[in-house]
Amino acid sequence: MHHHKVSNAIIRRLPRYRRYLGYLQTKGIKKISSSELSELIGYTASQIRQDLNTFGEFGQQGYGYEVDNLYKEINRILGLDREYKTVVIGVGNLGQAITNYTYYYKIGFNIMGLFDANPDIIGKKFNDVEVMDVANLEEYVRNENIDIGVICVNRESAQSVADSLVAGGVKGIWNFAPIDLEVPDKVALESVHLSDSLHALSFMIKSKAEEYGE
Amino acid sequence: MHHHKVSNAIIRRLPRYRRYLGYLQTKGIKKISSSELSELIGYTASQIRQDLNTFGEFGQQGYGYEVDNLYKEINRILGLDREYKTVVIGVGNLGQAITNYTYYYKIGFNIMGLFDANPDIIGKKFNDVEVMDVANLEEYVRNENIDIGVICVNRESAQSVADSLVAGGVKGIWNFAPIDLEVPDKVALESVHLSDSLHALSFMIKSKAEEYGE
DNA sequence: TAGATTGTTAATCGATTAACAATC
DNA sequence: TAGATTGTTAATCGATTAACAATC
Numbered sequence: 001m002h003h004h005k006v007s008n009a010i011i012r013r014l015p016r017y018r019r020y021l022g023y024l025q026t027k028g029i030k031k032i033s034s035s036e037l038s039e040l041i042g043y044t045a046s047q048i049r050q051d052l053n054t055f056g057e058f059g060q061q062g063y064g065y066e067v068d069n070l071y072k073e074i075n076r077i078l079g080l081d082r083e084y085k086t087v088v089i090g091v092g093n094l095g096q097a098i099t100n101y102t103y104y105y106k107i108g109f110n111i112m113g114l115f116d117a118n119p120d121i122i123g124k125k126f127n128d129v130e131v132m133d134v135a136n137l138e139e140y141v142r143n144e145n146i147d148i149g150v151i152c153v154n155r156e157s158a159q160s161v162a163d164s165l166v167a168g169g170v171k172g173i174w175n176f177a178p179i180d181l182e183v184p185d186k187v188a189l190e191s192v193h194l195s196d197s198l199h200a201l202s203f204m205i206k207s208k209a210e211e212y213g214e
Numbered sequence: 215m216h217h218h219k220v221s222n223a224i225i226r227r228l229p230r231y232r233r234y235l236g237y238l239q240t241k242g243i244k245k246i247s248s249s250e251l252s253e254l255i256g257y258t259a260s261q262i263r264q265d266l267n268t269f270g271e272f273g274q275q276g277y278g279y280e281v282d283n284l285y286k287e288i289n290r291i292l293g294l295d296r297e298y299k300t301v302v303i304g305v306g307n308l309g310q311a312i313t314n315y316t317y318y319y320k321i322g323f324n325i326m327g328l329f330d331a332n333p334d335i336i337g338k339k340f341n342d343v344e345v346m347d348v349a350n351l352e353e354y355v356r357n358e359n360i361d362i363g364v365i366c367v368n369r370e371s372a373q374s375v376a377d378s379l380v381a382g383g384v385k386g387i388w389n390f391a392p393i394d395l396e397v398p399d400k401v402a403l404e405s406v407h408l409s410d411s412l413h414a415l416s417f418m419i420k421s422k423a424e425e426y427g428e
Numbered sequence: 429t430a431g432a433t434t435g436t437t438a439a440t441c442g443a444t445t446a447a448c449a450a451t452c
Numbered sequence: 453t454a455g456a457t458t459g460t461t462a463a464t465c466g467a468t469t470a471a472c473a474a475t476c
Binding site for chain 2 (some may be wrong): 006011012014015016018019042077078079080084093094096097098100101107109143147148171172174178179180185186187188189190193194195196197198199200201202203204205206207208209211212
């Protein structure tokens with residue numbers, strides 16, 4: 001296998017390749033060249049070839065890439081050729097949104113359990129999944145061999161939830177709390193800092209106003 | 215003003231500086247040096263000084279930076295020293311989560327209106343804001359001088375919603391639909407591709423498994 | 429075979445880090 | 453003044469782009 005370190009820049013582009021290849025598939029398009037894909041996706045043809053060749057030789061000289069095959073390969077590269085046992089901690093609007101989304105699209109992230117600290121919510125069901133007490137999180141994660149924990153609690157509780165998930169043995173954490181969590185290097189951590197994203201938008205609005213005159 | 219183009223890398227770090235400076239403020243810490251901040255935030259001291267000097271001279275040789283002042287300056291740089299009239303389109307779980315969040319934290323993004331295409335939801339209220347028909351979006355945005363539109367609809371409707379927002383004259387769009395929207399260059403666009411983020415997590419889990427042995 | 433397009437090496441560009449003079 | 457730390461230039465590093473030989 002490729003054990004050399006893949007740069008973060010490439011990791012961020014991979015899901016985007018996947019997205020466009022999925023789109024091409026639905027259009028019934030069978031082959032595509034790096035320059036055609038460049039036109040569509042907005043990366044240079046050179047970069048596309050470089051990126052893909054990080055993982056293998058998927059094309060054919062003089063022809064291009066088979067869309068179906070490349071889509072399948074990128075799914076495999078991304079680790080989307082398997083299922084992940086997932087729990088969601090914090091069943092507010094955001095936790096529910098995530099739960100609904102993964103449930104509805106059946107995308108390989110199976111929500112096995114929901115957790116919350118609020119007694120009013122514990123015992124309720126969302127999409128047939130019961131809400132359990134967060135006090136039992138670590139035990140549940142260990143017993144059920146959970147792969148991924150999705151943290152949708154507030155900033156104050158986020159690190160202790162992460163600690164429970166790590167202690168229970170998760171492989172990855174998808175964090176929505178506005179804090180930079182500490183986890184061991186062997187645990188994958190992906191944080192979505194929504195307020196950071198909104199603040200970046202604010203900055204860009206200001207920049208455009210200056211550029212184009214307010 | 216600084217009209218030179220600020221790199222995307224810096225834009226992404228700015229909200230993070232803000233976050234840590236806010237934290238320092240709550241701790242009552244008055245001054246900080248670039249090396250202390252480096253320890254805390256994880257960027258090199260050199261990078262911190264470079265980043266800040268893109269926007270001005272906020273420190274004092276031999277001393278460091280005043281936390282209160284630097285926090286205020288970064289807020290100003292980010293354009294957070296004003297309010298933004300905001301609308302949310304698509305009042306599902308995610309739209310409600312965004313609405314609640316901005317309502318609860320009173321962070322300068324005032325949700326003036328909610329929009330949806332579903333007649334069952336139109337007319338309902340969330341946090342005292344009424345849900346209107348998306349057919350009236352463009353007119354409302356124009357009449358009310360809305361700054362920002364938050365797109366929480368599905369992929370299929372997202373581009374037409376974006377078109378209405380642009381036609382109505384928004385300054386920025388915060389997009390949560392899994393599609394790369396086309397907007398004029400003068401409109402700021404920030405997309406949060408949740409599924410891309412989840413797929414990146416999947417990739418990292420796989421990489422760590424290979425690195426540490428499965 | 430000729431044309432097209434990949435895979436891959438080399439060149440360029442931009443971002444990060446190091447170094448240090450300026451200065452509080 | 454001496455010590456500390458910034459602001460800023462120079463060096464390094466890594467990522468992107470260009471070029472082209474390989475080859476289908």
